[in-house]
Amino acid sequence: MGKPHVVIVGGGATGAALAHDLTLRGVRVTIVERGEVTSGTTGRHHGLLHSGARYAVKDQESAKECIQENMILRKIAPGTFELNNGLFVAITDEDMAYHDAFLAGLETCAIPYQEITTQEALQREPNLNPAVKAAVEVPDGTMDAMRLPLRFLATAQHNGAVIKTYTQVTKLLMKDKTVVGVRVRDHVTEKTYDIGADLVVNAAGAWSDKIAAMAGVHVPMQPSPGVLVAVYGRWNNMVLNRMHRSGDGDIILPQRTLSVIGTSSWVVKDPDQLEMKKEHIELMYKMGAMLVPAVKNAPMRAAWAAARPLIGSESGATTGRELSRTFKCFDHEDRDNVIGFVTITGGKATTARGMAEVTANVVVEKLGLDVACRTREVVLLPHTAYYRRGV
Amino acid sequence: MTEVTFKIFRYKPGVIDPPRYDTFKIEVDEQMSVLDVLEKLRINDETLTYRHSCHHGSCGTCGMLVNGKEVLACVANVLALGTTEVTVEPLRNAPLVSDLVVSMEPFFNKYAPVEMPLIRQSEYLPEGKPSEEVGSYTRYESCLECGLCLSACPVVATDPAYLGPAALAAAARVVQEPRGQDVPAILQMVDNAEGCWRCHSAMECSEVCPNDVDPGSMIMYLRQHLISDKLKHLF
Numbered sequence: 190m191g192k193p194h195v196v197i198v199g200g201g202a203t204g205a206a207l208a209h210d211l212t213l214r215g216v217r218v219t220i221v222e223r224g225e226v227t228s229g230t231t232g233r234h235h236g237l238l239h240s241g242a243r244y245a246v247k248d249q250e251s252a253k254e255c256i257q258e259n260m261i262l263r264k265i266a267p268g269t270f271e272l273n274n275g276l277f278v279a280i281t282d283e284d285m286a287y288h289d290a291f292l293a294g295l296e297t298c299a300i301p302y303q304e305i306t307t308q309e310a311l312q313r314e315p316n317l318n319p320a321v322k323a324a325v326e327v328p329d330g331t332m333d334a335m336r337l338p339l340r341f342l343a344t345a346q347h348n349g350a351v352i353k354t355y356t357q358v359t360k361l362l363m364k365d366k367t368v369v370g371v372r373v374r375d376h377v378t379e380k381t382y383d384i385g386a387d388l389v390v391n392a393a394g395a396w397s398d399k400i401a402a403m404a405g406v407h408v409p410m411q412p413s414p415g416v417l418v419a420v421y422g423r424w425n426n427m428v429l430n431r432m433h434r435s436g437d438g439d440i441i442l443p444q445r446t447l448s449v450i451g452t453s454s455w456v457v458k459d460p461d462q463l464e465m466k467k468e469h470i471e472l473m474y475k476m477g478a479m480l481v482p483a484v485k486n487a488p489m490r491a492a493w494a495a496a497r498p499l500i501g502s503e504s505g506a507t508t509g510r511e512l513s514r515t516f517k518c519f520d521h522e523d524r525d526n527v528i529g530f531v532t533i534t535g536g537k538a539t540t541a542r543g544m545a546e547v548t549a550n551v552v553v554e555k556l557g558l559d560v561a562c563r564t565r566e567v568v569l570l571p572h573t574a575y576y577r578r579g580v
Numbered sequence: 581m582t583e584v585t586f587k588i589f590r591y592k593p594g595v596i597d598p599p600r601y602d603t604f605k606i607e608v609d610e611q612m613s614v615l616d617v618l619e620k621l622r623i624n625d626e627t628l629t630y631r632h633s634c635h636h637g638s639c640g641t642c643g644m645l646v647n648g649k650e651v652l653a654c655v656a657n658v659l660a661l662g663t664t665e666v667t668v669e670p671l672r673n674a675p676l677v678s679d680l681v682v683s684m685e686p687f688f689n690k691y692a693p694v695e696m697p698l699i700r701q702s703e704y705l706p707e708g709k710p711s712e713e714v715g716s717y718t719r720y721e722s723c724l725e726c727g728l729c730l731s732a733c734p735v736v737a738t739d740p741a742y743l744g745p746a747a748l749a750a751a752a753r754v755v756q757e758p759r760g761q762d763v764p765a766i767l768q769m770v771d772n773a774e775g776c777w778r779c780h781s782a783m784e785c786s787e788v789c790p791n792d793v794d795p796g797s798m799i800m801y802l803r804q805h806l807i808s809d810k811l812k813h814l815f
Contacts, residue, residue, distance in 0.1 A: 223626070225630075225641060225681075232633025232634045232641075233633070233636075268699055269698060273717045312714065333698070334633070334639065335639040355629050355678065374626075377593070379627065419637070423702070427717075447636070465612075490636055571692070573691065573725075576684045576687070
């Protein structure tokens with residue numbers, strides 16, 4: 190008997206990590222992605238390796254996922270992260286009012302931390318706002334938004350996964366209530382063809398409801414874009430965060446010789462229509478300067494928007510801030526009586542491996558396999574291996 | 581808003597073959613990059629293919645020729661080009677895949693064997709200096725692996741065996757900051773007729789590099805390093 194075949198729709202962080210997990214468990218995997226890999230939301234994120242501290246008060250489920258995955262990623266992707274830690278700083282009295290709840294949240298979520306003096310904070314980050322009232326160091330890091338998923342893809346490809354870029358799903362092939370494959374349009378050859386599958390996983394992120402609709406089902410996913418601004422100059426070496434409930438422009442990440450200020454948050458219906466809001470760029474500059482005054486005059490490298498796929502409430506969100514950053518795996522057999530179709534959405538780049546583990550557990554059980562997850566231990570190939578298919 | 585005419589190179593092997601240029605007129609505001617324009621055009625034409633990921637000049641995937649010059653489309657502001665007709669074409673000196681997409685496989689086959697670590701020591705901040713007792717910080721290497729330098733290099737254009745500016749610049753980084761890599765093996769890799777001695781010092785690579793890696797000067801650094809090594813061994 191041959192290996193079962195799973196088609197993954199979406200070549201972002203989630204699809205990449207899932208392809209890696211499933212190939213290690215002996216499943217034959219094909220990824221179909223309408224553009225370049227990581228060209229949707231994945232490549233455009235901040236590049237934050239979350240410690241979970243950002244969610245430690247209001248969204249503890251996500252916070253716990255983040256710290257757990259943070260520690261695993263350090264082991265399986267050595268050499269990929271700038272491990273300079275993160276600093277949460279209180280600038281205003283309002284921030285100070287959050288201080289105790291913040292430390293309690295870090296304790297609850299088992300996120301290691303160390304409170305440092307404001308004097309030490311300013312020694313270590315000389316460009317930090319001198320009005321700093323308190324500073325807490327956490328194990329945040331930074332990643333290259335594209336190169337970590339490339340390591341998952343490279344390893345999956347090495348283990349036999351087929352990755353088809355510029356290949357857009359136009360239809361889910363159905364036999365009665367069972368999904369039996371996908372019809373795709375190859376944008377290079379302009380040919381349309383069918384790919385059969387024992388199971389199809391919808392990992393299309395902010396586009397996952399569009400894919401689900403092809404099976405006549407719906408996933409409660411709310412595309413929630415945010416604006417990010419990259420300015421010239423590496424103004425800090427640690428990730429700087431405001432010590433308050435996550436809000437607009439309250440984080441600055443160093444990235445190569447740039448600093449990235451983020452983010453804003455709103456909600457849209459169509460993730461392909463992300464209008465750039467000029468006032469959000471101004472807001473990033475204004476709020477970013479609360480953390481590091483010098484960014485106010487730093488020339489802009491780029492401003493861009495990325496659509497987070499958040500698990501939405503059916504009643505409708507307004508800004509996206511009220512939605513959890515956790516993820517959800519939907520088995521459409523249980524939920525909608527559609528067989529052979531699973532959706533994984535929500536989550537973050539930091540938690541992609543964990544999302545993949547949960548999803549792969551569901552997938553292998555449905556395929557009648559009994560193989561354990563190995564992605565907590567297997568060290569990933571370098572990102573350059575992704576491009577070197579002939580080697 | 582300003583109306584700009586975009587002439588976009590289109591090619592699909594066996595389908596749009598030979599290539600042609602498609603013309604689009606589009607309203608552009610002062611924020612829009614060439615990549616933003618491509619994203620808008622793709623909403624109405626899903627067959628338009630191009631590489632992109634980070635949208636802020638960090639991943640290095642959206643290298644292309646805009647008005648004949650190598651740029652990252654995401655940081656190429658349209659109105660700053662100063663022309664109301666903009667031509668967009670794929671990078672040179674790389675196998676053409678489709679429309680604006682070229683294969684990066686030959687690039688990485690030359691670049692990856694250098695095994696330049698991704699993480700380097702951070703240099704000081706632009707203003708202020710962390711105090712001495714602060715442990716060292718790290719940051720990513722500046723090279724984005726975008727391939728603009730190979731596209732612009734006149735030697736790569738005529739000699740496919742040439743190692744090329746990106747791999748040579750990476751080799752120079754390893755020599756400067758080895759981080760556990762095998763420096764003698766790297767030097768051996770570049771010390772030959774298809775390595776650093778093949779460069780004609782046209783410096784086009786440094787001209788187009790979007791992240792100030794300055795491959796041309798890095799190649800000269802390698803040559804000086806090798807010469808001084810050889811002189812030392814004479815005595």
